[in-house]
Amino acid sequence: MALILVTGASSGLGRHTADALADQGHDVVVHVRNRARLPGAEDSARWKGVLTGDLADLDQIRETARQADGFGRFDSVVHNAGTMRTPEAGTVNTVAPYLLTALMGKPARLIYLSSSMHRSGSTDLRRLTAGTATYEDSKLWVTALAFALASRWEGTSSHAVDPGWVPTRMGGPGAPDDLAAGYETQAWLATHPDVTPSTGGYWYHRRTQAPHPVCRDEDFQARLLQALHRHTGVPLT
Known part of the structure; x- marks a missing residue:
């Protein structure tokens, strides 16, 4: 039995991921x-706990991390929360996963929600602090963050997942991908004892794909981490 945090779990992929993991015990x-x-x-038999916080607000992200640490070290954290709206996209989709990761105790496994749309994102990190980041930008950056952690945090695996275009409130009722396939990969990565590659994978429906090449570029990863450090005041140790 693992202790797992899922962000953005009120509905959609986050709720389905949380339900699948709870159903597994x-x-x-x-x-x-x-x-x-x-x-x-309030169903205490269903959830180990509930964290609250608006991940578009830096102070509330810090408070969410404080609440999370009250549960001790997590086995897995699924960074699912997301939005397509500008200007919130940069903060919710990239800054919040970074800040939660930097402030919380190191888990054994990290899973970050990406998107196929990351391939059209910009490497102009000035958009991060200017509040002009698009959804595509934020998903490019969070994918690079996942790979940066995969190479920097020994003992912690880190993966990015493209859930596909699925019929959720964000994806819309006409989305063509399978909803179950959209969350099963996250639940699998969070718990399965034998995942290959063990870290640094970009996953779509339990299969690895090639992300945008810049996501694996060490220079871009370093510039991204520096920009996030400057923006939040919190380094990634």
Whole structure:
């Protein structure tokens, strides 16, 4: 049985991921923007705990990390929370995963939600602090963050997942990909004892694919980490 955190778990892929893990008997801590958004939030038999915080706000991200550390060291953290809206996309999709990762105790496994749209993102990191980052930018950056951690944090595996274009509130009812396939990879990566590659994979429906080459570029990774450090005031140790 593993202790697992899933962010953005009020609905959509996050809720399905959390439900799948809870159904497997794991201790699941769910994060939501506010408690009223989570049906069954008071079901103590279902969830190990509930974290609340708006991940578009730096102070609330820090508070969410503080709440998370109250549960001790997580076995796995699934950074699922996301938005397609500008200007929130850069903060919710990239800054929040970075800051939570930097402030929380190191888990055994990290899973970051990417998107096939990351391939059209920009490497202009000035957009991060200017609040002009698009969804595509933020997903390029968080994918690079996943690979940066894979090479820097010994003892912690780190992966990025493209869930596909699935019929959630974000994806819309006409999305063509399979919803179950959109969350099963995250649950599998969070718990399976034998994943190959063990770290640094870019996954789509349990198969690895090639991400945008810049995501694996060590110079870009270093520039991204420096930009996130400057923006948040928190280094990635």
